[in-house]
Amino acid sequence: MEFDDAFANAAYIADGARYPDKWAAQAAQFRASARHEPDIPYGAGARLRFDLFHPVRPARGVVVFVHGGYWRMFDKSYWSHLAAGPLALGWAVAIPSYDLCPQATITQIGDQIASAVSVVAQRVSGPIRLTGHSAGAQLVARIGAIGPNAAWKSRLTGVFPISPVADLTPLCRTTMNADLGLDAQEAHAQSPLNMPAPACKVEIWVGADERPVFIEQSQYLAKYWGCGLILEHGKHHFNIIEGLSDPIGALTRAVCYEEIHVAPIG
Template identity: 45%
Template sequence: MPKRDWDDAFANMAHVEGSEKLPTFWADRAAAYRASGVRVDEDIRYGPAERELMDIVWPDGAPKGLAVFVHGGFWIRMDKSHWTDLAEGARANGWAVALPQYTLAPEARISQMTRQVASAIALAADKVDGPIRLAGHSAGGHLVSRMVCVDSPLLTPVLDRVEHVLSLSGLHDLRPLMWTAMNDLLKLDEEEACAESAALLRPHERANVTAWVGGGERPEFIRQTKLLAMIWDGLDVPIREVIEGDHNHFTVLESLKDANSPLTRAFVGLNG
């Protein structure tokens, strides 16, 4: 049996004061953003499952390309409607921003979620020309990292357009999750945990990744970020590690709304 308390290692909300109010706050703020006059195409269906839906937030002019943000929630909670306002930084810089959701555990295995996100990206790529840049938070960071592994579920014409992946507080070695209470829902076994862990897989030759985490996050999330950066750097692909200030797992997201923040610049490839 593991000696470490792995439930505590992943317990972000238990270590952030007032975090129980955050889901309602996020949902209300995102709803206000959608009502603000920004053009948002909601509930675009990319597959037959109930949750296979995405939104696209459009810039004021012709898009420079497609930016995709994949939400987190440990693969068991949350949906696209909590995060619409996080598109603003990329949108203000001229990018169309797709926000997909996916079937949650226990209705789906993580491997199925990986394929669903690839399907969402493929449909969004049909709707928006130009380069593609991917970002995801927490479980979403895992899902976008999987898009640039050697066994990527993206077809070559789409993968060839992916310029960069931003894994924000991402989970890249899923094996410790087998020792958490969450695994009652995730149902990870050794085979799937290894097959779905980007840090245990060879990156695609086109992979270009930034692994970003808050300096005030749980140590396990910092370890997961360092792990991907260390292993993929040794496999000779472009990868950058950023530990930002004292941000926790939730505040690290906030600057995606700022068109000029370092995080937004990493997302959509701005210089300077």
């Protein structure tokens, strides 16, 4: 199908099929030496857990990273190494899992992530920064824009969608919709392009070498929300998130509001 190809990533990335194993290995190696609390529950379901990584000094605030996988794949165990950058700059990092489609709808997953952030906010004081990748970018954009009306929203100081799926309507015409179960009403309601901009700093990141649909949707969302857009050269859908593992990486500095001269803490 035409829309299947538009949203295909691995087929257009060299060694794309090897990335999940690479992520899992890097994440496991990082967890082996990181100061963290694993599997903190934020709900009753077996997947409603997050890992909380702590810096060596009292945290300046917390970064919440929400993973992608088209709401159908992966869990928190693949992404632990992406906490390295913010941790080195003194930020705690929370990485949640969530239920996957078709066991949950995208709307329900969004509610789960909002619940996760509420529990994270109880565990770590200070400002909250939300970032997520692909489907995870839709989830953080959604809770930053439209809900919930929770106490932690007053502490939300930044939302950073990375390669967001900003318009879910085309997904209704993909084969993956057999799992997603989207209809026109839910696709419209859960698309950040149909939501107001979050009431905080927003900056969208997307790789210059990504599939055209991700670049186009990022551009449309940035224009609609009136926010910043970073088109990162040399990056595709799978390696753009690597910047979060680097304390002086541009993506880490953006999420943590750091300038390049700031020395890592540690």
